[in-house]
Amino acid sequence: MALSYGCRLGVAYFTGSIIYTLTRMNLIDRAIAIAGSSTPIRTRIVRKLLARYPIGSLESRVKAGGFERPSYAWCLYYASLEAKALGHKAMTAIELGVAGGAGLLLLCKYRDEIERVTGVKITLVGLDAGTGLPASSDPRDLLYCWPAGSFEMDIPKLQGRLAGRAEVVFGDVAATARDLRISSEAPLAAIFFDLDFYTSTRDAFTLFSKENLLPRVWCYFDDVSGAPHNAYTDSIGVRAAIKEFNANRSPLDSHLSQAYTFLFDGQEVWHQQIYLYHRMNHPDYNKCSSDHKHVLSLR
Numbered sequence: 001m002a003l004s005y006g007c008r009l010g011v012a013y014f015t016g017s018i019i020y021t022l023t024r025m026n027l028i029d030r031a032i033a034i035a036g037s038s039t040p041i042r043t044r045i046v047r048k049l050l051a052r053y054p055i056g057s058l059e060s061r062v063k064a065g066g067f068e069r070p071s072y073a074w075c076l077y078y079a080s081l082e083a084k085a086l087g088h089k090a091m092t093a094i095e096l097g098v099a100g101g102a103g104l105l106l107l108c109k110y111r112d113e114i115e116r117v118t119g120v121k122i123t124l125v126g127l128d129a130g131t132g133l134p135a136s137s138d139p140r141d142l143l144y145c146w147p148a149g150s151f152e153m154d155i156p157k158l159q160g161r162l163a164g165r166a167e168v169v170f171g172d173v174a175a176t177a178r179d180l181r182i183s184s185e186a187p188l189a190a191i192f193f194d195l196d197f198y199t200s201t202r203d204a205f206t207l208f209s210k211e212n213l214l215p216r217v218w219c220y221f222d223d224v225s226g227a228p229h230n231a232y233t234d235s236i237g238v239r240a241a242i243k244e245f246n247a248n249r250s251p252l253d254s255h256l257s258q259a260y261t262f263l264f265d266g267q268e269v270w271h272q273q274i275y276l277y278h279r280m281n282h283p284d285y286n287k288c289s290s291d292h293k294h295v296l297s298l299r
Helices: 005-009 027-035 041-052 058-064 070-085 102-118 155-162 173-179 198-209 237-247 269-273
Strands: 012-014 017-019 090-096 121-128 167-170 188-193 213-221 254-258 274-279
Touching: 027 041, 041 058, 058 070, 058 102, 070 090, 070 102, 070 188, 070 213, 070 269, 070 274, 090 102, 090 198, 102 121, 102 155, 121 173, 155 167, 173 198, 188 198, 198 213, 198 237, 198 254, 237 254, 269 274
Parallel strands: 090 121, 090 188, 121 167, 188 213
Antiparallel strands: 213 274, 254 274
């Protein structure tokens, strides 16, 4: 099957900035793409250095985006802090749509440092069909972007690289998400969505019905913003699944919303991909994470 126009473009997101990696991009085009980015070149350099040489505190590097996938580090770190604040010694994080496995391997790497800093043990689970994107006839699945079978996994290679550090569950996400057991000792705290399709994302939302999860679950959605060829709107793809999920719930029960948690810095592309699931009827929802009253003293 011939690759679609969108596939040939090969647009990649890297370190929170849009860098167009067109197949035959020449040096001038690369320079224009970098110069036209909203992220200053000096910031990119600092981030790449921090990703390679992790100096300073973990929190300062998370806020600075000093990771190969800053969105992954952000969600995993702040989910771990919430778990600790609520008295949990362990938590679970799930990646939906493992594909080649680069994201899950990075989560293993980030997990090691986050566990050392917070003291919260993190169980990592990946859900994937293993055979690439399924066939679909639903136009909301953006069939104009990806042919069926895209993102097929090299299972032996990934299992060798993981070496038991994370579990990968294979099958249709509608079944694997529904049947996945989450331990009360390690409640669900973070989910990384990279399912591409409206239908797959919709089906994966059964994870939010699990009994053992935190009152607020940090989420990353890969496909809520994209390039012109994706032509994303609120009525197709992942955004349509999120819209439908919220429409079927009372706001005082639970909701899934973009996270507005980046006051300290200017907006970047990956900020738009961070969401929070709130279960407002959770028994620990109103449990304050601070023992100290806030005081604003006059000077």
